[in-house]
Amino acid sequence: MKPTKKILIISYYWPPAGGPGVQRWLKFVKYLPDFNIEPHVYIPDNPTYPLLDEKLVSEVSDKAIIIKQPIFEPYGLASVFSKNKTKKISSGIIPNQKKQSFVEKAMLWIRGNVFIPDARVFWVNPSVKFLKKYLKEHQIDTIVTTGPPHSIHLIGLQLKKELNITWLADFRDPWTTIGYHKQLKLSSWAANKHKSLEKEVMNTCDQLIVTSPSTKTDFQMITSKPIEVITNGYDEEVVSKKPLDEKFTLAHIGSFLSARNPQILWKALRELTEENSEFNQQFQLKLIGAVSAEVLQSIKEFKLENHVNLLGYMPHNEAIIEQRSSQVLLLIEIDSEETKCIIPGKLFEYMVSERPIIAIGPENADFAQIIKETNTGTFFKYNEFDTLKKQISTCFEEFQQNNLKVNPVGLQQYSRKSLTEKLSKLLNSKF
Template structure:
């Protein structure tokens, strides 16, 4: 029986680093086990903000990867301000009151001249190449994944012209994601974003989202079927790790300026003052980008002497830190718009079997998952007393060599189980 072919149109692909690449790299790994042959279509010369060469080894052998050249405006923007173009491409936007004229100008151009995003010029040339590819390879379905949401416009054009079966995967929302409001959009530009979002959601045959909050949001825009397929974890080959001797609280990934849980820094400062043993044992590991704003907060709360700032490491290295840390820290911006964000690292945290301390908005989807799986505790940004009591409880368990977690029901978040869910849509 011949395998059904699906074309996956993505922007992030090894050697890109970060969580965006993991989702489809893992789906591609497991799809052949369900009699589906994935063909991957990605940019040839992308301007990835993070590079992780180790992920190249994870691309399954025998998978067809087709690359199409892309013109990246961030390279041109770099002529004006290399640092600002790079940080904006990562989604790092300076607080409004601290923005330079150059940054304000770049945000205005990004928001109003590149709709829906800076990769929009890849749509037309990719459409022409894929049109030929579909008939040549006898591909029955296409799948677009965003952000960047401009990739959904490729799916839109293919659907309109060829009536191909099209699934649109949203790893993040479109017009309600936090940074969207910071793009200095004109009214006409904001309207255009909404129109494109509505058109994509009402034209795709099926829609995939990564959270229940996004599913509810999109159900107000379209009657098309919307499936929640979260991110997940895979079997990682790492050597046996020994738990840290220090009371390590580790954050893996970017800790941007708006993800700054001052309530936690206040709790840790106070516990240090009240408990000399706690002060001697505490170590804060930051594995990934740490914004200057957060670093200043740590200094203001007298925590700098506890900080181990490691910067970006390979995915394999990050897994080691997760497994040997005493506690794992998950932070989200305190906003109504971020309730739908379920970071990909949550699932790696869960399978690392270390207690998770999550701090985010009220009603955050993460709280449902950590509660159901018994993998950690969620707090809001004003939960000082509850957070302090929990950290102290964890610390006492650490001192008694008894800091453990007993997860339940993790199997449904395994990448293979999630791929099985995907195959039902394809």
């Protein structure tokens, strides 16, 4: 048997952080020991997480070696002025530009122009100093950095330069092409600095890992370094089973950002409630997670507020229970060229929930192909109003007949263990 390979994973998000950012490497770390890889995980000791899920702490592998070091985050100081606004911006919920307060505009400008690439940049130098010693003492020659926040990649960049170790840079989301990047009120100097750092990271690391084919295509315009697509996935989760909702529930799980506000959906639902009295009586919109004020306002403008069940943020395992008891699951992505590469992490949990997905997103969205190939739902572009409305109506008819279901195929390739095996082969074969 080969000796166990040690790797160091550098991540900002880790339990008790909640939200999608923590899931990817929490699950990789869970399964890496099955492939003869010993994970050392470096995380901040006192982070300012916008969302907390204490129950995820119990999912951390007892075979993982966790290392913590203090971090200074200016979000802690900013919260003195406006804790709620700071929390929203740090979690990615950026208010509509026309409705931003002076404090919000100032915070966004500082976020984009002062803290480059992000507000966790102050953790870079102390981490490099600590990890140089740690890597030598534990004879670790391979590191993985995962971002966002992309300042984590700067730790890898510096360690690569000083120790010439093997470095894999994992991009859960793009850097300068992600949707909210343009909303950071960047000066030309700051925009160039972001691009310069992005290019240096991509051309200095040994291997890039991305979560979608479109991101790989975009990154190939910046670097000739090898790029591997390893999507997010689902885990075999044992959760309490709850009967299907008695109402015809359309459920959205996760942050519902203002830029994702799907007018096409609200219009279809409004017309269906007006045209079909039974639909009007039975329909419920179930929202789990942070929902922007703009989305709630649109729902109200389309006179759907009486159909809303706003459950707010809940622990991951509770959200899964609600998800699996819903009649239909909604997946909404921003209608822009920049977001076609985004494959939301919740898609994979949706796919194993055995509930039909109705997805709305940009043309040529990567996740549309996955939904089609796995037979887990239906995808609509933002100009396909009539077919969207018809599909919701069809789902309602099947619900009334107690026949609303899906028949998925080929899901195993997206299991967390299968994806970790792919990662382990990458780690062992090339390095």
